[in-house]
Amino acid sequence: MRILYLHQYFATPAVAAGTRSYEFCRRLIGSGHDVTMVTSDAFLPAEFKGRNGKWDTVIDGIKVIVIPQPYSNQMSFAKRIEAFLFFAFKASLLSIRGKVDVVFATSTPLTIAIPGIIQKYRKSAPLVFEVRDLWPEMPIAMGALRNPMARFLARSLEWIAYQSAQQIVALSPGMAEGVVRGGGKRAKVSVIPNACDLDLFQI
Secondary structure (H helix, E strand, O other): OEEEEEOOOOOOOOOOOOOHHHHHHHHHHHOOOEEEEEEEOOOOOHHHOOOOOOEEEEEOOEEEEEEOOOOOOOOOHHHHHHHHHHHHHHHHHOOOOOOOOEEEEEOOOHHHHHHHHHHHHHHOOOEEEEEOOOOOHHHHHOOOOOOHHHHHHHHHHHHHHHHHOOEEEEOOHHHHHHHHHOOOOHHHEEEOOOOOOHHHHOO
């Protein structure tokens, strides 16, 4: 299959961040699939930063399209939302060459659903939506998302994402239940928990 993989914060083992998407991509490619990753440069190694405009590269055999968009946990909540929306806008406008068989969008942020849905219809391909954190449930519970209109918009995007996806991936049974509470159909939800590559721990 030709898979379009959308993950704003794609990272490799060269940086201190989660590498779930990196490992998925490597194994999908190893199984014979063609994978194109669309990401920002926020968690890429230093050699892949500092360029202007969208650009293409290859990282460990993975075709990567990079949209420059800085991000840091030290940003204010408003600045982080701005970064989410900017990337969603740029990724939605992106013209992907050739046919796509599956669009795979992984959150967070929840806004990754926007380019996921747009690319789904642009490419006439099914959408798989992976939920790594329950948004907006988590920021609402933490008190970070207080504005009633912002809550309504976030809940609406969550519902639209679940309805638009042919399959939804949750990382735990609890997250799967949260997806169902948010409007996802239970029959569409699969649980694929985080794991580790045991070969990395061999002495």
